Amino acid sequence: MNARSAWLSRDGQTREDTRVAPLGAFTPTSPTATRSGVLPGSADGVYRVSGLALSGTSGSMTGRVAPGRAVIQSTDARGAYPVALTDPQTLTFADGDAQYGRADLVVLRIHDDVHDGSGRTEAAVEIVRGTPAASPTPPAAPDTSLPLYVVAVGAGVGAGTGGIPWDTARLDLRPTTVAVGGILPTRTDDTDPGGYPGHYRDIGETLQRWSSTAWVPYPKGVGGIVPAGVLTTGGYVGQYRDTTTLGQLQRWNGSAWLPAVPGPVFASSLDAGYTISTTYTATLLDTAVSALTLAFTAPPSGSVVVGLGARISTSGSETVQAHMSPQVTLGSTVVWAADDERAASGSGAVSKSQSTQLRLNSLTAGSVYTVTAMHRSSSASVSSWFDTLWLRVDPLF
Structure with missing residues (x-):
């Protein structure tokens, strides 16, 4: 047999058997068990794994499994079987069913008479034939075996009817295993x-x-x-x-x-609105924007620059003032209340662009704050108008 396994035969284990078997390939899955798999690598280093690769002859039902090495884990008590296929192994697949396709499974299998009573003590590359079906599925892998490939065998295919389309019929299942500590x-x-x-x-x-x-x-x-x-x-x-x-x-x-580096955040509204409230309010009348707000995350420094502005006018008055001031909150807690000293202010029947920028400190880094544009008029009988409103917050580092 081409497939050799160390620590399997009761007698006759040659030094060559021991030398070619991959005794150092044990990726652990428990304190006493290893991951079953094929040893990775290829002759030129191009492929992740080339051992036990399956190829086929176009138009035929014959496949060829390339040489390779593997470890097959049984129960913890039985241990892991190191296996080496030293020469290519030829496999012949049965012709397809007349009505349905099937999915055959190619495995590397351990037969150990001491444990399975099979009368065989060897490693072998085998085909486990699937059941023909309208939607075929591969059969379960036998005990103490390593699945290598699923091969789709179409309905009615045979050596004289086109054979297996090897380029599309193979599904590679080969897992890999390496020595402890290996990638x-x-x-x-x-x-x-x-x-x-x-x-x-x-x-x-x-x-x-x-x-x-x-x-x-x-x-x-x-x-x-x-x-x-x-x-x-x-x-x-x-x-x-x-x-x-x-x-x-x-x-x-x-x-x-x-x-990672929060940039400026910005909000704006082009819809003009007015207020006659003499106390600060977020709500403007005659506008679809109920309130102009902006959320921002406090940077590691805990400091930001808050800017705001608008085109401001006061209807029919050159002396009444319109004020626009930021209010900053953390949840329901007011951190910075609207105030005339922090306001962009203006007056007059002709609207003028007004803006201001202010530094806000002592914020909690990483917390999300909300800044709201607040407005008031210095007279309850004069409408204070705000148009092209904007808010901007710039983090400081």
Whole structure:
């Protein structure tokens, strides 16, 4: 037989058997069990794994499994079987059913008479034939075997009727395994957990580390910036990532990705409105905008510049003043009340653009505040008008 397994035969195990078997390939899945899989690598380093690869001859029902090495884990008590296929193995698939297609499973299988009573003591590459069906599914893998490929065998196909379309009929199932401490190269559909915290794997061109509960992209370990498209949820507070569409650096705050360097935030309204209230109010009359507000996140410095402005006029009066002042709140708590000293003020029947900027300090970094444009007239008998209103907050660092 081409397939050789060390520590299987009761007698006759050759030194060559022992030498070619991969005794050092044990990616742990428990204190006494290992991950079953094919040893990765290729002759030129181009492919993730080339061992036990299946290819086929066009127009035929014949496949060929390339040489390779693997480990097949049985129960903890039986242990793991190291296997080496030293020469190519030819497989011939049965012709397709007349009505339905089927899905055959190619496996590397251990037969151990001491445990399974099979009368065989060997490793073998085998085809486990599927059941023809309108929607065929592959059969279950036999005990102590390693699934390698699923091969779709269409209805009515045979050596004389086109054979198996090998380029599209194969589904690669080969898992990989490496020595303890090695980086595990694997496929993007691999959902197996890590063997231990600090276990690394290469998946989809991304290096990941097992945290004890999840695979976390490797930048966590070095504090690097995660490339665009890799992370949906951050691995830890303070992790940074790039974004594909925005080209923006973001920071994970524990529940959401926020801009790493918050920029100015801005709100405006072009709909004019007026008030005759002599106390500050957010509501203007004769406008569809009930209140102009703006939310912002306090930067690490706890300081921001608050700016606001509008085109201001007072109907029929050159002496009455219209005031527009910011009010800043944290939830329901007023941090900064509207005040004439912080207002953009103007008067006169002809509207004039007025604005002001003020520094606000002692904010709680990371908290979300709201600034609201407040308005009042110095006379209850004169309408104070505000048009082209705007609010802006700039973080200070």
